[in-house]
Amino acid sequence: MEQTAVFSLFKGLSVQKVMELVHHLERYDSDVFFEKKQTSANGKSMLGMMSVFTTIRIGDKVHVRARGTDASTLISSVHSFLEDAEAAEETFGYWEEEGMETVEKAMTASLHNWTPEVRNVAKSYLKTTRH
Known part of the structure; x- marks a missing residue:
């Protein structure tokens, strides 16, 4: 039996939460896949799940497809x-929020001074931490 669902996510999950989710999914017999735009990952693959969940931003939709006896x-x-x-x-x-906002603004303002490698890391960070 195959089941599908779509989830709208609040933001990217932390690495720890992604690891917990993968370990949680390993308990099931069904195959499970997570899809976001053109990216698809086996829900029981740590590396695949990192590629999907660490790039999620507020409001992104993730499609979940499960196939097997315990899919639902x-x-x-x-x-x-x-x-x-x-x-x-x-x-x-309040002070923690202000600190995060200040750091984010400083990072965004200084992006043009960074090497391409550092710029990509910073952009990835900003995508996963924005509210």
Whole structure:
């Protein structure tokens, strides 16, 4: 049996959360794939999942396709996992928010002075941390 679902995500998951999700999915017999735009990853592959989840920005949609005997349970489990991850998102106080905003502005303003390699790392960071 095949089940599909679409999730709109709040932002990229931390590396730790992606690892937890992969380990969680390994408990199921069904095959599972996560797709975002033209990128597709096996839900039981750490490297594949990192390529999908570390590039997610606010509002990005991720399609989940599960095929196997426990596909519907797996999809429900993914939904619960992502809801729990969003609920557990760390909230920052005023000064922490101000500090993050200041760093982000400084990074954005100085992008033109960086080498292409450093620029790509900074852009990747900014994509995954923007609210």
